[in-house]
Amino acid sequence: MSASTRIPAAERHLIALDIDGTVLSHGFGEGAGDDADGGHIDPELADAILALHEMGHEVVIATGRSVDATLPIVERLGIRPEWVVSANGAVTLRRDPLAHRAYRREFVEAFDPSDALRKIRTQLVTARFAVELADGGFLYTDDIPTGTLPARQRRVPFEQLLGVQASRVVVVSPDHRLEEFLDVVSTLGLTHVSYAVGSTSWLDIAPHGVTKASALEVVASHLGIDGSRVFAAGDGRNDIEMLQWAAKRGDAVAMGQAIDDVRAVASRVTGTIDEGGLLTALRDRFPVLG
Missing domain, CATH: 3.40.50.1000 (HAD superfamily/HAD-like)
Structure with missing residues (x-):
């Protein structure tokens, strides 16, 4: 054929x-x-x-x-x-x-990431946070690897990540070894979590289900x-x-x-x-x- x-x-x-x-x-x-x-x-x-x-x-x-x-x-x-x-x-x-x-x-699919972000920040205080918005935009608190992320980005204070409609949350924590990172995340009781780990400890959170x-x-x-x-x-x-x-x-x-x-x-x-x-x-x- x-x-x-x-x-x-x-x-x-x-x-x-x-x-x-x-x-x-x-x-x-x-x-x-x-x-x-x-x-x-x-x-x-x-x-x-x-x-x-x-x-x-x-x-x-x-x-x-x-x-x-x-x-x-x-x-x-x-x-x-x-x-x-x-x-x-x-x-x-x-x-x-x-x-x-x-x-x-x-x-x-979108969700309000406020609860998840607040919960993670209490345990990973030095982490870098970002949300990918439902419309394709991207808000972030500190520079993170951007090769797989949207082109339309804006740096904002942490508080401006709250109350938005997000298709996913990204958390990057260079200060933690992978094992430490996974241990912390496992204790947070998040509804749905998927991991994509590269050279740094990287966490993606999707809407429930x-x-x-x-x-x-x-x-x-x-x-x-x-x-x-x-x-x-x-x-x-x-x-x-x-x-x-x-x-x-x-x-x-x-x-x-x-x-x-x-x-x-x-x-x-x-x-x-x-x-x-x-x-x-x-x-x-x-x-x-x-």
């Missing part, structure tokens, strides 16, 4: 892909300067994703990144999916049929795609619910570098991103890729 051959509707899959650590690597080898935050997409992987998209499968990028930091990756992959999930499921975009590459905010899985379930319903035709791949704590959801009837793949908690909920574990793990998993699931 060539990439240009369209599959029957009954064979159409929803292919949900995390970005960082799954599609995009952040190494320092060849290609490390491909974009502003040093990410690299393996050309063979990009070709495979594009081929699946052109066959008629619905490739859905599902990420914790903001909209502003997600769409450039979609652009780099050369795909034009109908749906894109960002902000860990709080913002679901839908392609505008009247514009070539424009997306509109189809579903936005909102995850990548909750957004993808809505997308799958709109597309009429059965759970047995779901493929999902990820590597982070914020992918756990997505992998659990996909594993119920479909294919849930944890990247090889994922922590044990992530690997435990997946249907299978593939190689690390440096080993081309996602490409291997896609070829296993879709033999037409060769």
Whole structure:
């Protein structure tokens, strides 16, 4: 089957892909300067994703990144999916049929972050706080790594983060080791917490009940795609619910570098991103890729 051959509707899959650590690597080898935050997409992987998209499968990028930091990756992959999930499921975009590459905010989940922010600040007094607003803006108290965050940003006092409508809260605490950070967060009794940890201790808080899985379930319903035709791949704590959801009837793949908690909920574990793990998993699931 060539990439240009369209599959029957009954064979159409929803292919949900995390970005960082799954599609995009952040190494320092060849290609490390491909974009502003040093990410690299393996050309063979990009070709495979594009081929699946052109066959008629619905490739859905599902990420914790903001909209502003997600769409450039979609652009780099050369795909034009109908749906894109960002902000860990709080913002679901839908392609505008009247514009070539424009997306509109189809579903936005928001909450008042005041209680969570006050509670966290009592325990993490030196942390840096931010909220991503429902309209796509971003308010922050101190500089934090911005590679995955919105372009429209404004520095404000902590008090101005309270009482807004936020699609997520971001807390970064460089003064805490990861173990200390997780211990503190575990005692806070927050309703819904997902973690995305890089070189610093980083916490994302989504609206109650909102995850990548909750957004993808809505997308799958709109597309009429059965759970047995779901493929999902990820590597982070914020992918756990997505992998659990996909594993119920479909294919849930944890990247090889994922922590044990992530690997435990997946249907299978593939190689690390440096080993081309996602490409291997896609070829296993879709033999037409060769």
